[in-house]
Amino acid sequence: MMESDMGKECVICGRMVAQGRGFQLLHHFLCNDCERKIVHTDVADERYQYYVEKLAVLWRDLSMERMVP
Numbered sequence: 001m002m003e004s005d006m007g008k009e010c011v012i013c014g015r016m017v018a019q020g021r022g023f024q025l026l027h028h029f030l031c032n033d034c035e036r037k038i039v040h041t042d043v044a045d046e047r048y049q050y051y052v053e054k055l056a057v058l059w060r061d062l063s064m065e066r067m068v069p
């Protein structure tokens, strides 16, 4: 079977990931790998701050979307 669908671009790592290997947050997509990394990254880790900043954009979009009727 040919993989014709390029999938989605992960908002964190920027990779193209098959739709089934992550989840959609409105127009953003987060892959399973990044989700796992975020969950397992220690708060003291400098990468954690990077993830938090990326996710902050998601949460802002999510909250803005909710205000739209």
Ligand SMILES: [Zn+2]
Residues within 6 Å of the ligand: 010, 011, 012, 013, 014, 015, 030, 031, 032, 033, 034, 035
């Ligand atoms: Zn990712």
